[in-house]
């Protein structure tokens with residue numbers, strides 16, 4: 001069945017790959033991110049709609065959802081995928097980067113949930129992209145992991161509160177994308193450059209998202225963790 005699927009952070013990496021896979025499967029995909037040039041090019045390539053979206057703004061997320069409803073009449077699925085990962089040691093006190101991770105990775109997900117919940121009266125599906133960082137913590141990733149633990153908790157709480165809603169957490173391991181480009185601390189950047197050599201293609205995460213969406217309406221895939229084979 002063709003669904004109306006909204007994807008935040010669709011201008012690169014996992015969001016872009018997911019959009020390609022879902023559009024190819026015949027869904028009506030609606031793309032959101034800040035870089036309009038990227039959205040425009042992708043939307044004309046795959047036949048999707050798009051609107052500029054800053055997930056940190058409640059108003060921007062509402063306008064994004066409104067634009068999708070204006071185009072398609074309703075929303076079936078929201079993929080809360082936008083995220084940033086400027087890793088650093090806590091001692092470095094990069095407090096602006098802490099704020100940005102909280103704003104994008106937690107508040108961005110909440111803003112998305114707030115914008116679609118009123119539409120999801122008789123069903124609906126929220127897919128939140130967390131991380132293996134929702135299950136384990138490593139040095140330089142304290143704040144990032146905290147935001148992803150929060151995404152996991154929000155998803156589980158929402159799932160328990162609503163009998164008519166499907167809620168899925170997707171927890172990727174290292175995946176090819178632009179995510180590490182936001183790191184400004186040398187120590188974290190050089191560690192990540194090595195760590196990220198063993199990475200999944202972004203399509204591997206897109207396939208997992210497509211799998212969760214494609215299940216029967218009575219089936220809620222609660223979480224999928226996807227790692228490269230050799231990841232410990």
Ligand SMILES: NC(=O)c1ccc[n+]([C@@H]2O[C@H](COP(=O)([O-])OP(=O)(O)OC[C@H]3O[C@@H](n4cnc5c(N)ncnc54)[C@H](OP(=O)(O)O)[C@@H]3O)[C@@H](O)[C@H]2O)c1
Nearest residue numbers: 009011013014034035054055082083131174175177178179
């Ligand atoms: N790649 C990995 O190894 C990995 C592992 C675990 C989890 N994840 C998660 O996967 C998700 C996607 O990341 P990615 O790996 O695909 O990285 P990416 O290539 O950097 O993509 C991140 C996306 O988020 C968007 N974004 C950032 N800030 C935004 C904002 N304020 N408003 C709207 N969109 C915003 C970016 O678009 P604009 O800059 O155009 O706004 C971009 O499309 C993230 O939640 C990330 O934490 C990734």
